Every structure is written in structure tokens, then in C-alpha cells.
Amino acid sequence: MHALTRRRNRWLVVAAAAGMCALTPGTAMAGWGPGGQSNGDTAETGGGRSGSDLVSMVRYSGSSTGGSGGGKGNVTPVGDWNPPACWYEPRTAADFQKYVEDMYTETVNTPGQHSYAKTAVGQFRETYKDGEYKNYNLDEADKGTWWVAVQDPDRWMEPAAQLCNESPFWVVNGDTPDVPNAVTPNVLAELAYNRLRLPETEVTLAPENTTKVNLPTWAWLDGATFKAVDVTAQINVGGLNIQATTTARPISLKLEPGTKDAETYPASGECGINDDGSIGEAYARGKADETPSCGIKYLRSSGKGKFALRATVTWEITWTGTGNPEPAQLPNGTFGADQEVVVQEIQSVNR
Template sequence: MRALTGRHNGWLVVVAAAGVCLLTPGTAMAGWGPGGESNGDTTETSGGQSGSDIVSMVRYSGSATGSSGGSSSKGNVTPVGDWTPPACWYEPRTAADFQKYVESMYTETVNTPGQHSYAKTAVGQFRETYKDGEYKNYNLDEADEGTWWVAVQDPDRWMEPAAQLCNEMPFWVVNGDTPNVPNAITPNVLAELAYNRLRLPETEVTLAPEDTTKVNLPTWAWLDKAKFKAVDVTAQINVGGLNIQATTTAKPIALKLEPGTKDAETYPASGACEINVDGSIGEAYAKGKADKTPSCGVKYLRSSGDGGFALRATVTWEITWTGTGGAGGDLPDGAFGNDQAVTVQEIQSVNR
């Protein structure tokens, strides 16, 4: 028995194997969505139940967690390449929680005014499977021996095809066994989910001259080591007999400068400034360096006129993870950057 799920304006669409299209308010069938809010730089979220809606039981904490509505000074890391964190996954529920969910969903559906009879029939059949059908009373008599595993979608990506791949109906797994489905929660999957929670600081480089520079004048650029430190997120789940975690860490390794115009040169020529031994990037300008070439910077070859050029500074972050049982490894590098305005003026000459 399978279901394909998707959300639209607070409704969940369930397409069952029988070909029935069911619309029910809230969360239904396999539509279990993660929740949690950001509170400053350290966030911890946990699963729970509100009516018939059960959110993800994965909890996040660390120095770089948050939500899309977080501080404007932080942003999501973008993977380098075509890899993306999971858009859906499977995680466990205790027999009692699963029973509460199904019964709440059933009650809500059958008692919703105007609900179509086929919707009530479909949700009734779903309930029957786990209550008095293929399974008996939600396996409550075996509650100490295993858990129900359910599909979860990333609520920000539910329309993506990848979010529809976790289409198995809830299934029973004996404690200690590994579910035979892709993206079942493991330390590695937790690390990938934590990757999606990394929030990185703005990439605003220090410039000399600051804000306004001159044509053909090398502009020095650098990032102080104190502003760019490693950040991390820990993802953990503790349900039934499963208690695992993983910590994903992002470390800055390079800065890429894009002048915002083709009429410019970068230092080095590639625009990629490597990180220094002390953790800084580039070299701070100081008196006496006017005749030197910056290790990291840009030289504009024409004026920006009445406006300015959008200098884009992007930091590349090396991302690794460690997890329960000594597991660990590398994840794809990430990047995060933003633009800052630079005004470029012609050098004024005086005729005598």
C-alpha cells in the first residue's frame, strides 16, 4: 500500500493505490512535516502533535541553526554542485503516538462539515489497516519491540519531485533492524538534514579604500579571522529504541570576489582568495602599502558613473560531519555570499 503526498494551502493531497484522491485538512496519511522555530543563534526544535498533525521528531541545536525567517545577517548555505539535502525521509514513531495520530486524523476527517463520503471512506480504510486489518490495534501489544516508521517531507520543498519519493505507507520495524527504504534516519541522514540548517554570516569584506575607490587604483579586500569561525549544527532523534545524532560543521576555506563588471581585474586573477593560516582571508591595508599589490582585492578600469558596482563576495565553506558510533565524513562544500556597493570615480587631474 503506497501513497503520494503533497501540500497545498494547508491541505494534504493523498493518492492511494486504489486511485482515490483524498483531500483532508491538516496532516494525513504519510504527510508528517518537520517543525520548529529559530530563537537567536542557538535553536533546538523537537517533534510533537497538534490535533492530527505530527511534526518531525528530529531536534536541532548548535551555533548556526535557524529558519528562513531568521536574522538578516545570516543565510542558508548553498551546496557547491548538484547535490541537495534530503527533501524527504523516514523516521520512527512509538505505537502510542502512531495510534493517537491515526485516530485524531480519522476523527477530524469524518467530523469535518462538507467532507465528501469518499474521503471518509478512504481515511476509514487507512485506519482499518492499522487497527483491525493487516495490523492489530496499532501493534500496541508489541510497543516495546519496535516502532512505526513514517515518511516526512521538508515543508519548504514539498512541491519538489524529490519530496514525493518517500511514498511508503507507515510500516513496522523491530528495534535494532534497519528499514529497507532510502533516506531512513541514520547518523548520515541526520548530518545531511543538519546541513540544511546551517546559517552562515554575511560575507561583507573590508575594503580599502572604503566604499569609494578610484579607477586603476588597487582596492584591498580582507576578512578578519574573528568574523569567520567554524559553525555547526547537531541533529538528534530519540524515539523508542532509536537514539542517534550527528553534528555537521562548516569551516570557511576561501573567498571569491566578483567585481560586478567586466571592466575590472581581481587579485589574484582568479578572484579566489585562499584562507590564511590564522583563519583570516586577504591582508589588511596599512600605511606604506600603497605601492604594493594586494593578495586579495580588485582594480576597476572604469568609473561607475552616477551609480556603483555590485561587488559580490562569496565564501566557500568546507563541510564535514561526525555522528553516533564514530561515524563521520565529508559533505559537499557550501557557498554563501552577498553584494556590496562600490563607487568608482575617475582620478581628477589639475591643469596648470
């Protein structure tokens, strides 16, 4: 059997044992994950330890980092693309040794732990301590690092998060791991993409909230609110020090009236961005007879209900980073929200 296949099979055995561990009260799931987490605007967060689990060593900072738990975050990629749900990143020999030994100790000392889990974790430990590798390669700690699979904590149940199933492997300093999603500046940029947090998309309307049938309703977004946001992802482990900054810039607003009985300005419903970063044009006294550059005209009333106006901003997303000083394109992203609009009939008095 090929060595890489043997290593993969051993890793799957340990993963299965870890699943048993997860079902045992008081025992943390043994495995490489979850991924790095962010916890607030302008935050800098990254890897650490939680019980016998290692979290990602990727650190995030910038003007737009949000907390985990939001699925794919505020940004929905345009097209059939998603940031990685799992990836590989390095660990020093000492960190790797501590992780495996802690996992082994916790597993074998947990009361009621299944013997299969103890055996599988013991075999995994033996591979790196006294088997295929010796003493976790501590004698070669200055020559390389262990590379391990990590999952995005918000997406660990997705099939894509299970694709990084190679067991930990040794990489000599300066070599590039021959596996998909080995962390690179480009992969870091894609991970940062998933942590972009964008402003709420609520357009300003005139008339506000309540409008009239056949009356053009102006719509706009303030350029001071809808400005570029960015997230930087960086990893610095065992001589690997790379980073990438992903930046999102608003480029257009799409209006969907919430009913077929309406017209949009322009007809496509797509309002482009102005030179000052705003979208649309603010209504002002004296413009009642003008046609808005961005807006809606409802052709029937909402009756006793309301129409759900959908406003979606498209963001152009690029990245720069280690070895890539010029902005490179990532898929555009969208983020939108609904807001309620009441449309009334214009009342007339017959004399």
C-alpha cells in the same frame, strides 16, 4: 499484487484524500509532515503535534540553527547534490495510534467533508487497527516501532519531497528499514547541513565603498566573524537514539567585481584562508604602493551608477556522529552577497 505495492497504493489514496481535506475550511492536512523546524541561534527544537499533523521528531541544536522559511538555507551545495527533502523516521505504537485516531476523528467530524476523504481515511485506519495489522501493534510496542515519511517544511512542494511515498510500516527493534532516506546518522548530518546559518558575506574594503580607477582596492574578512559553525541533529524515539553534528569551516573567498573592466588579486579572484582564520589582508598606512593579496582594481568608472561586487565564501562541510567519530566529508557549500562599489575617475588639474 505485492504487499509493499498494496501498501504504497493505499498510502497514495490516503494522500489524495488528505489533499481534499486540505481544501476544506478548518481542516488540517492529514499526512506525515512537515519536518522539524528551528527557530533561532543555539536553539534546540524538534518534533511535536499541530492539529492532526505530526512534525518530525528530529531535534536540532548548535551554534548555527536558523528559522524555517529560508528555502535551502544560507548554504548552496557545490555540485549536483541536495540534502533530503523527505525521509523516514520512527514513531512509538502509542504515538502512531493517537495520530491515526485523531486524523480519523477530525476528518469524519468536519462539517461538509467530502465522503471520499472520509472513506479513504477510514480504510487507512482499518489497515492498522483491525486489518493487515491489529490494534496498531500495541501488544508489541516493546519490540518495534512504526516508521513514517516526513517532509522538509521548506521544500514540501519540490518533486523530491514526494519520493517518500511508502505508507507507515513496522520495523523490529535493531533492524534497518529497507527504504531510501531512512533516518541514520548520515541522513541526520545531511538534514543538519540544510539548517546551517552562516554570517553575512560583506568584505571590508579599502578604500571603503568609493574607490578610484586603476587604484588597487584591498579586500578582507575578519577571522573572528568567519569561524566554524555547526548544527547537531538528533532523534531519540522508541530505542533509536542517534545523532550527527555537521560543521562548516570557511576556506576561501571569491571576488566578482560586477564588471569585466576590472582585475582581481589574485588573478583567479579566489582568496585563500590565512592561518588565523582571516581571508585577505587588512589595509594599513604605508601599504599604498603594495599589491593586495586579495582585492580588485577597477579599470573604468561606474559613472553615475555603482558596480555590484559579489563576494562568495566557500565553506568546507564535514560531519561526525553516532558510529562515525572521525570527520567525514559532505559537499562544500557557498554563501555570498552583493555590495555596491562606486568607482570614480582620478581627477587631475592641468596648469
